[in-house]
Amino acid sequence: MPKEFSRTLRLNAQLQQELASLIRDELTDPRVVQVSVTRVDVAPDLRNANVAVSSLGADAELAAAVKALNGAAARLRRGLGRRLRLRYVPLLRFTADTGLREGDRIGALIRQAAARDRAAHQPDGSEPADEG
Numbered sequence: 689m690p691k692e693f694s695r696t697l698r699l700n701a702q703l704q705q706e707l708a709s710l711i712r713d714e715l716t717d718p719r720v721v722q723v724s725v726t727r728v729d730v731a732p733d734l735r736n737a738n739v740a741v742s743s744l745g746a747d748a749e750l751a752a753a754v755k756a757l758n759g760a761a762a763r764l765r766r767g768l769g770r771r772l773r774l775r776y777v778p779l780l781r782f783t784a785d786t787g788l789r790e791g792d793r794i795g796a797l798i799r800q801a802a803a804r805d806r807a808a809h810q811p812d813g814s815e816p817a818d819e820g
Contacts, residue, residue, distance in 0.1 A: 696730050702772065703737060704728040710767045719756040726785045730778055737778035740785035750784050757782040
């Protein structure tokens with residue numbers, strides 16, 4: 689009977705959970721405070737993994753965090769090796785994930801446009817006529 693999820697998908701989820709825990713508990717670098725692991729993509733041969741991280745800070749802080757995490761990749765890989773039973777622990781490559789930040793920016797633009805539209809259609813504060 690085939691499994692519901694492929695090995696790669698299960699490993700992605702497990703690595704994301706373990707890396708978040710390792711970054712939170714074992715790294716003391718102040719540049720990686722408040723960093724969230726948003727996505728892990730393991731290569732089909734399970735030798736390499738791209739790890740996307742996000743932060744609520746500025747873009748410069750996120751870039752510094754990515755640099756610090758890439759510098760600590762070997763230490764994190766050893767930590768994964770101790771926690772997981774894998775034949776090969778993938779090499780880790782950290783990248784910045786700006787998707788959440790872009791989503792917030794687009795949401796703010798939509799809210800601003802909607803507010804301007806409402807203000808333009810109600811100059812005297814009266815309710816618009818119901819067209820129905």
